[in-house]
Amino acid sequence: MERLIERLNEKHIQPSHQRIKILEILENNCDHPNVNTIYELLCKEMPTISRTTVYNTLNTFVEKGLVSALTITPEELRYDYVTIPHHHLLCRMCGRIINVEVQCSFAVKKEIEGHKIEDVQGYFKGICKECLIKGNTEK
Amino acid sequence: MERLIERLNEKHIQPSHQRIKILEILENNCDHPNVNTIYELLCKEMPTISRTTVYNTLNTFVEKGLVSALTITPEELRYDYVTIPHHHLLCRMCGRIINVEVQCSFAVKKEIEGHKIEDVQGYFKGICKECLIKGNTEK
DNA sequence: TTCCATAATTGTAATGAATACAGAATTAAT
DNA sequence: ATTAATTCTGTATTCATTACAATTATGGAA
Known part of the structure; x- marks a missing residue:
């Protein structure tokens, strides 16, 4: 509080x-x-x-x-709510978006192919761990 | 045609x-x-x-x-139009979205932290090469 | 080619999420 | 406690997208 x-x-x-x-x-x-x-x-x-x-x-x-x-x-x-850099997985089964803590070498670069990079968002799509465990894999 | x-x-x-x-x-x-x-x-x-x-x-x-x-x-x-895997840069000056051909090691993985990965979109934001050359860097 | 069935296109009407706005309520400072 | 400023509320409005029905176009068979 x-x-x-x-x-x-x-x-x-x-x-x-x-x-x-x-x-x-x-x-x-x-x-x-x-x-x-x-x-x-x-x-x-x-x-x-x-x-x-x-x-x-x-x-x-x-x-x-x-x-x-x-x-x-x-x-x-x-x-x-989390503003420190991280990426996201959208689960196509349960619809939740889950934080993913991968360290991609390109995500920390300030320049790529001559372009100035200020922000990076990695959007992964698939099926989350919990849905896989439940066997919740097909609509 | x-x-x-x-x-x-x-x-x-x-x-x-x-x-x-x-x-x-x-x-x-x-x-x-x-x-x-x-x-x-x-x-x-x-x-x-x-x-x-x-x-x-x-x-x-x-x-x-x-x-x-x-x-x-x-x-x-x-x-x-391009459906082969690649990522994108949104230029905050000219508004164009430009294809970015980086090979991120995580983008080709089929599994991360127990989650099944089916698709990856890398969204970079910043200023494109052309705007930098023109000195078009502030709104 | 002509006819017919199917599919695509068009334009208007409807939908609905997001915003504008103005009055009511709350807050902070004196 | 009073006042000024800010925030909240609820309704009205906006506008991008979709639904729908009528029109038009397409592709195949005779």
């Missing part, structure tokens, strides 16, 4: 109740929820929350660099 | 005039145009084209695996 408020203060975002709750949901849901999932989780604890607030808050968080937005599928934005 | 018709036939897509023209535009525009850019280019040669046809055609192409759709930004889908 204090930790969440500190993270908001660091980025010069006033720690309102709504913002703290939304950040908490992002921290506790490592499978990278979308707007709708966040809204539904919020409603359980904060039934008067407005959808607009969720949109505004997430946009603020992304603008200020507090969280990042993933565009791995065209249908929806998914939000990521 | 014949080559385009062959590519359509290979994927069991009937080679209508509209489809051939759209595929031709994708072949000639390596900076990965979006729907609107494709529509505007089409209008010059085919003024009666419908926007719906452009959407339908691109969706068909993607479903049949003839072209791929890139979700590098949340605002728009960008289309890619």
Whole structure:
């Protein structure tokens, strides 16, 4: 709780109740929820929350660099609490997005083929470990 | 022209005039145009084209695996004529998406951290070579 | 070629996610 | 406690994409 408020203060975002709750949901849901999932989780604890607030808050968080937005599928934005560099796996069975800690040599380069590189996102698609174990491999 | 018709036939897509023209535009525009850019280019040669046809055609192409759709930004889908594996650089100055031919060791693996990998997309963001040469480095 | 069945294209209407906006509520500082 | 500034809420709006039905085009058989 204090930790969440500190993270908001660091980025010069006033720690309102709504913002703290939304950040908490992002921290506790490592499978990278979308707007709708966040809204539904919020409603359980904060039934008067407005959808607009969720949109505004997430946009603020992304603008200020507090969280990042993933565009791995065209249908929806998914939000990521972890801002240190890492990559992502989208499981085509359960739909979760899972952090992948691979160290690709190209991901740390500042220049490739004459282009200046400022950011790298590695998007892996496949079937996650948990679905493989469950035998959940075909739709 | 014949080559385009062959590519359509290979994927069991009937080679209508509209489809051939759209595929031709994708072949000639390596900076990965979006729907609107494709529509505007089409209008010059085919003024009666419908926007719906452009959407339908691109969706068909993607479903049949003839072209791929890139979700590098949340605002728009960008289309890619080249289906052999490669990665992409989005230039934040000119907005072009440029093919990047890096051989990342993780991109060819079939398994990472227990997850089954079926596809990898590397999205680089930065400033392209041409913008750097022009000194086009700040907005 | 002509006819027919199938498929593709077109244009309008509908959908729905995201944003704009203005009033209400909350917060922070004096 | 009062005030000013900020945030939140809910409705209205926007706009990209899709649904749909009518029209047009295509490919094959006679």
